[in-house]
Amino acid sequence: xxxxxSRRVGPLVLLLPLLALMLAFYLWPLLQxxxxxxxxxxxxxxxxxxxxxxxxxxLFDPYYASVFLRTARISLIITLITCALAYPVALYIVGLxxxxxxxxxxxxxxxxxxxxxxxxxxxxxxxxxxxxxNRSLRGLGVIDAPLQLMxxxxxxxxxxxxGHFVFxxxxxWAALGELDPRLKWAAANLGASRAQVFLxxxxxxxxPALLAGAFINFTMNMAAFATPALLGGSRARVISFxxxxxxxxxxNWPFGGALAMALLVLTLVPIWLSLRIASGRKTAPVEA
Amino acid sequence: xxxxxxxxxxxFMLAPLLVxxxxxxxPTQLFILPFTDFSLRWYSAAFAHPGFxxxxxxxxxxxxxxxxxxxxxxxxASYALLRGRRVRGLELADGLFMSPLIVPAVVFGIAMLQFIxxxxxxxxxxxxxxxxxxxxxxxxxxxxxxxxxxxxxxLEWAAENLGASRLTVLLxIVLPVCxxxxxxxxxxxFLISFSEVTVTIFITGPGYQTLPxxxxxxxxDQVDPTVAAISTMLIVLSIxxxxxxxxxxxxxxxKK
Numbered sequence: 001x002x003x004x005x006s007r008r009v010g011p012l013v014l015l016l017p018l019l020a021l022m023l024a025f026y027l028w029p030l031l032q033x034x035x036x037x038x039x040x041x042x043x044x045x046x047x048x049x050x051x052x053x054x055x056x057x058x059l060f061d062p063y064y065a066s067v068f069l070r071t072a073r074i075s076l077i078i079t080l081i082t083c084a085l086a087y088p089v090a091l092y093i094v095g096l097x098x099x100x101x102x103x104x105x106x107x108x109x110x111x112x113x114x115x116x117x118x119x120x121x122x123x124x125x126x127x128x129x130x131x132x133x134n135r136s137l138r139g140l141g142v143i144d145a146p147l148q149l150m151x152x153x154x155x156x157x158x159x160x161x162x163g164h165f166v167f168x169x170x171x172x173w174a175a176l177g178e179l180d181p182r183l184k185w186a187a188a189n190l191g192a193s194r195a196q197v198f199l200x201x202x203x204x205x206x207x208p209a210l211l212a213g214a215f216i217n218f219t220m221n222m223a224a225f226a227t228p229a230l231l232g233g234s235r236a237r238v239i240s241f242x243x244x245x246x247x248x249x250x251x252n253w254p255f256g257g258a259l260a261m262a263l264l265v266l267t268l269v270p271i272w273l274s275l276r277i278a279s280g281r282k283t284a285p286v287e288a
Numbered sequence: 289x290x291x292x293x294x295x296x297x298x299x300f301m302l303a304p305l306l307v308x309x310x311x312x313x314x315p316t317q318l319f320i321l322p323f324t325d326f327s328l329r330w331y332s333a334a335f336a337h338p339g340f341x342x343x344x345x346x347x348x349x350x351x352x353x354x355x356x357x358x359x360x361x362x363x364x365a366s367y368a369l370l371r372g373r374r375v376r377g378l379e380l381a382d383g384l385f386m387s388p389l390i391v392p393a394v395v396f397g398i399a400m401l402q403f404i405x406x407x408x409x410x411x412x413x414x415x416x417x418x419x420x421x422x423x424x425x426x427x428x429x430x431x432x433x434x435x436x437x438x439x440x441x442x443l444e445w446a447a448e449n450l451g452a453s454r455l456t457v458l459l460x461i462v463l464p465v466c467x468x469x470x471x472x473x474x475x476x477x478f479l480i481s482f483s484e485v486t487v488t489i490f491i492t493g494p495g496y497q498t499l500p501x502x503x504x505x506x507x508x509d510q511v512d513p514t515v516a517a518i519s520t521m522l523i524v525l526s527i528x529x530x531x532x533x534x535x536x537x538x539x540x541x542x543k544k
Contacts, residue, residue, distance in 0.1 A: 011367055011368045011371045011373075011454070012372035012375065014364035014365065015365050015368035015369065015372065017364060017365070018362060018364065018385065018425070019365070019381055019384075021418075021421065021422075022385060023384075025400075025422060026388065026396075026422045027384070029396075029399040029400050030396070032403050032406065033399040085293065088290050088293040088294070089290075089293060089294050091290055092291060092293070092294045093294070095290075104294075107298055107302065110302070110527075113527070113530045114522070115483040115503075115526065116483070116485055116500075117485055117507065117519075118308060119304050119305070121308060121507055121515060121516070121519055122307050122308045122519075124507070124511065125307045125511075126303060126304060126307055128511075162300065222392075223393070225394050225486045225489075226489075226504060230504070230508070240392075240394040243394055244394075244489075247401060253402050256402075259398075260395045260398040260399065263394060263395055267390075268390070271390055
């Protein structure tokens with residue numbers, strides 16, 4: 001086997017076309033953006049003759065700092081709501097017959113398959129001043145003036161709880177399914193109440209999956225673009241929206257590059273943390 | 289209690305999709321709440337709208353070309369990763385191929401925007417193809433790897449012992465045996481490319497607006513049932529592609 005394997009040097013050559021493409025049109029653009037971000041911006045374009053840290057220093061301007069803080073705050077709220085909802089949903093699903101489980105999971109996966117722009121459009125039909133919710137409430141006489149449900153943080157939160165729900169649900173569902181039911185029986189036999197069984201047995205054992213899903217969810221919330229742009233817009237600017245404006249409206253690429261790198265670091269840290277948690281688990285790690 | 293949460297969440301999950309479908313069949317310009325009448329006029333309006341039709345064909349061409357390139361290159365690369373000699377740094381290459389899943393689309397979009405302007409590819413079909421090949425490649429690689437792993441290496445040895453060249457082995461053994469996996473990889477790549485929004489918004493010029501980008505731009509200034517009709521057709525298309533994929537076993541890889 002080893003002999004035969006080492007004889008086959010040839011196949012390795014087949015790696016090269018994709019490798020070349022990825023290096024030239026993926027890694028190089030990313031590195032070029034890093035390089036651009038260390039040069040000053042002039043009206044004529046990027047001044048490649050001088051180097052500077054100013055673009056990174058500017059990230060700490062009160063305006064940009066507040067955008068980062070807002071994005072992190074909204075993302076955290078979304079993650080907390082998502083986890084609070086995903087846990088009972090996962091608990092319910094694992095109790096069903098496996099055929100039914102597959103069907104219900106498919107419904108939860110459906111929004112993932114539908115284009116993000118279409119989903120945002122659907123939400124705008126529900127949330128806008130003339131939308132389903134405001135019309136129904138006015139029809140029932142509950143409110144006089146329409147509630148502001150989009151073009152603010154509420155719109156972003158609703159849209160992203162919906163859009164990223166399945167990524168928190170699937171790891172939880174997998175972990176709860178792997179849980180040995182005898183552990184629960186044993187705890188119950190020893191006199192634990194249902195609440196105690198949940199708090200002392202089920203929750204601690206599925207905590208790694210909950211955290212892994214939460215980190216992935218948080219990362220996706222931080223990086224989301226289309227949903228916050230359409231449901232929050234310029235009245236609730238998040239990092240990705242500001243990065244869009246800087247790169248495509250102001251055409252300030254060095255600073256736009258610095259914003260992109262800051263966003264990259266802010267999303268890689270939670271992913272790295274979630275991988276640490278996943279590798280710390282004793283059961284088989286769930287691959288994304 | 290759990291049941292109530294679950295039912296509420298299922299409604300929450302489906303609500304925006306159902307509202308879009310519902311609006312696409314209202315006869316009036318405005319969306320009237322008690323739903324009474326049914327009309328398909330917005331569907332004919334959608335087909336009569338030259339901008340959307342053009343954008344649809346651009347999206348199809350783009351998804352087809354980039355999925356094809358990605359699947360061919362990923363098939364070669366996955367085969368190399370699986371059967372090639374173990375050399376150091378191979379994990380790095382695999383990590384590089386998978387990393388577009390981790391790098392946020394906004395970041396890659398900005399990098400690609402700055403890069404294609406620097407090399408003079410702005411507002412070209414080629415720049416969109418390059419970006420989309422990179423975006424869909426992690427999906428092709430994962431699907432193809434699981435398909436290739438199921439292929440017994442003895443089959444290839446037997447063919448080689450009987451005098452087949454390496455190319456013949458690839459074309460006559462690997463391709464036919466993994467045909468389903470290759471088809472699944474292509475469909476998944478097509479689906480991902482067809483619905484890609486963020487990177488495309490950053491890099492696209494006025495001459496090349498894909499369907500999702502056109503819808504995005506349309507939504508930023510107006511809303512009428514024509515978009516609802518187009519969106520409904522997109523929902524149906526996604527469901528059809530997803531069911532096909534499920535048949536080919538492609539979605540199983542994602543659920544893991």
